[in-house]
Amino acid sequence: MLNTLDVAVLVVVGVALLVRLATLPVLVRAQAATRRRALAAAGADPAGGARGGTGATIGELTVGLLTAVGVLAVLRAWSSVLFEGLGRSFDVYNARYLTIVSHLPLHSARTWYITSFVVCLLLWLLLWCLTQRNLWTVGMPPRLWRSGRARAQVAGLLALRAVLAVFLLPVGLIVAALVFQAVAMAASRRARPVGAEAVRAEEARVAQTAQALPASPYPYVPTAPARAPYVPPQTPYAPPQAPYVPTQFGQPAPPVPAAPAAPPVLPRPPVGSPLGAHEPRTIGGYQLLGRIGSGGMGTVYLAQRQGSATQVALKTINLELLDDADLLRRFQRESEVLAMVPGAYTARVLDTGVDSGRPYLAMELLDGRPLDAHLREQGPIRSAEALRALALALAVALSGVHRLGLVHRDLKPANIMLTTAGPRLLDFGIAAIVDGTRLTATGGGPGTLTYMAPEQFGEERVGTAADVWAWACCVVCAAHGASPFAATNTGAVIRRIVETGPEPAALAAVQALDPALAAVVTRALAMAPEQRPADGTALLAALAAAQPTAPDPAAVHDQITRGWQTLAL
Incomplete structure (x- = not known):
């Protein structure tokens, strides 16, 4: 038969469980905020500092505080003896109060008191560690949990919780905290994507839906x-009139009979x-x-x-x-x-x-085709909105790359894929850590000649400003059809890069479409690296400042999407 102490513990567990389940949305938002902060601290996600994290965290702390006050109030109202035994921090002498309500000998009550406290404390700390591991690993970048920063942060918070539990927290609250943590651990195992992970999850969902649609007769792979350089098809074929739909590789399908009034459907080219x-x-x-x-x-x-x-x-x-x-x-x-x-x-x-x-x-x-192939087949981009969308998307990509301490070192049209969802930056094969550590095979070239910055021809250290230079060359190439430093031979290319400067007609092509963008491109082609935007983040800031009305940073993605829709792929 249950005694008064057993009933009190069950009441504490029941109250904590009801409160936790009722406030589960607050817990989920707080966990998402923790994951965003982890991504932002690691520089792995530009959206890591998304709004809402502070409010969710404060809400979770408020729920915990109110639950603690409620549990202690229940214990005090129920029995002053129970409050003395469970409503105060751990002390072996508190076991004497439990003998009154449990009808146990003092030594038995002391053993029950110490054992219950130690078991609840260890379980609480274990579940908290498992919860943190899930938040840092489920849907997060690989090996983020293994970083020294993550381990040090978790170890420090674990030690702080242990000290608080032993010296400050009432024993009854340890039981309630154990219930809270069990629910939190279960929720963390099904954590939703956050930041750029959420964007990618939505793109994957859209792509999966698109796969159910009839495939375009001309998928590009x-x-x-x-x-390796891009190799165009031996036999060119006309681009599709319908918008591109993300497609996957597969066995060539037989021609589909068309209606009498429609043109015949051509077989897919080999992939x-x-x-x-x-x-x-x-x-x-x-x-x-x-x-x-x-x-x-x-x-x-x-x-x-x-x-x-x-x-x-x-x-x-x-x-x-x-x-x-x-x-x-x-x-x-x-x-x-x-x-x-x-x-x-x-x-x-x-x-x-x-x-x-x-x-x-x-x-x-990815669906789509590289920028250099698009320029060969359809010519330069003539839409100002599409050109700005390309420039912004590449700047966003470089911002994320540079935040990780990387330099791409080979940004060129062949490494820019034009997909239905927007431009995608490819080939980090010769990327290097900013400290100079090379990640490629010995003897690998430092980049493509007509997109290399002046400092890449000398002995000085190559940094993120070299990617900004290449970004400007790619934007000019998209509007003009060729690099602003293209020439008839290698010597002429190098002289133009380190001495004479870009081809005026090439810069004029950008100026004719978007004067504000042309101003940023001109600055990014400054001979001295310190006179250019320092990295992708500074480049984004320069693009925003060059517009008549600076856009809200949160609206950059929408601006890219709208502008990209004006480009005929």
């Missing part, structure tokens, strides 16, 4: 690996290349469907995870290079860095791993 007899059929749980391209270091395959309909671009090191330990370390380092790059207007890393000693990197498969 990447035909080159990370560092990718078939696998050779010596090539594997699976890597890391992915079934290889074809070869997208190959280079001196690795090969990029069209792949599909077994049991899934989603197709990816899977990059792996060539077999003959697997004995190069230094190369394997660089590939692993590159994979870790790429996994941290924000998904806003960049190609997203989906998975990394090692299969039988062979490392691989799975990235999202």
Whole structure:
């Protein structure tokens, strides 16, 4: 039969559980705020500091405080003896109060008191640690939980909670806190995406819906690996009249009979290349469907995870290079860095791993085509809105890359994919940590000549300002059709970059479409790195300041989307 002490503990548990379930939305918002702060602190998500986090955290603290006051009030109103035993911080002498309501001998009451407190305290701290691990890992960038900063923060807060529980918190509140933490741990296992992760989740949902629609008769797929040049189709075909729909690789479908009044539907052009007899059929749980391209270091395959309909671009090191330990370390380092790059207007890393000693990197498969192919087939961009959307999207991508301490070093039209969802920045194959650590094979070139900044021809350290220079060259190329430093030979290109400056006619093409954008481009092409916007974030600020009415930073994505809709892909 339950005694008064047992009933009191059950009442505390019941009150805490009811309050926690009733305030579950507050808990979910507070956990989302914690995840956003973690992303922002790691520089892994420009949306990390989104509004609403402070209010949600204060709301969660208020719920906890009011629950504590309510539990203590219930104990005091019920029995002053129970309040003395459970309503005060841990003290072995408090066990004597429990003997009155539990009818136990003093030594038994003391044992029950100490054991219950220790078990509840350890369970509470364990559940809190599990909750933090879930918040830092579920849907978050890989290895974020393994960072020294994350471990130090969790360890410090864990020690603080233990000290508060032992010396300050009433024993009855430890029981209530245990109930709260159990619910929080369960909620953290189903944490929703936040920041750029939420944007990517929505894009994935839209793409999945689009796959159910009839595929465009002319799907474009990447035909080159990370560092190989774009190879156009041997037989050009007319672009589709309907808007692009994100499509996946697949076996060519037979022609679909058209209505008598409609033009005939052409068969799909061939995509990718078939696998050779010596090539594997699976890597890391992915079934290889074809070869997208190959280079001196690795090969990029069209792949599909077994049991899934989603197709990816899977990059792996060539077999003959697997004995190069230094190369394997660089590939692993590159994979870790790429996994941290924000998904806003960049190609997203989906998975990394090692299969039988062979490392691989799975990235999202994009629809569309590179900017250089678009310029060859359709000519320069003539829409001012589309040109500004391209400039803004690339600046957002560089902002996220530079926040991680990376320099792209090879920004050029071939590495800019024009997709239906907007531009995407590709190929971080020769990116380097700002401190100078190279992530590519020895002997790799430092970039493409007509998009290289003056400092890349000297001995000085190359920083984020070199990417800003390349950004300006790409914007000019989009409006003019060629780099502003294009010339007939290598010597003439270098002289134009380090001495004479950009082609005036090329800058005039941007000026004719968007004078404000042209002013920022001119500044970004300053010979001295310190005279340019320092990085992607400074570039975004310069673009905003150059407009007659500076847009709200939160509206930049909408501005890009609206402008991109004016471009005929």
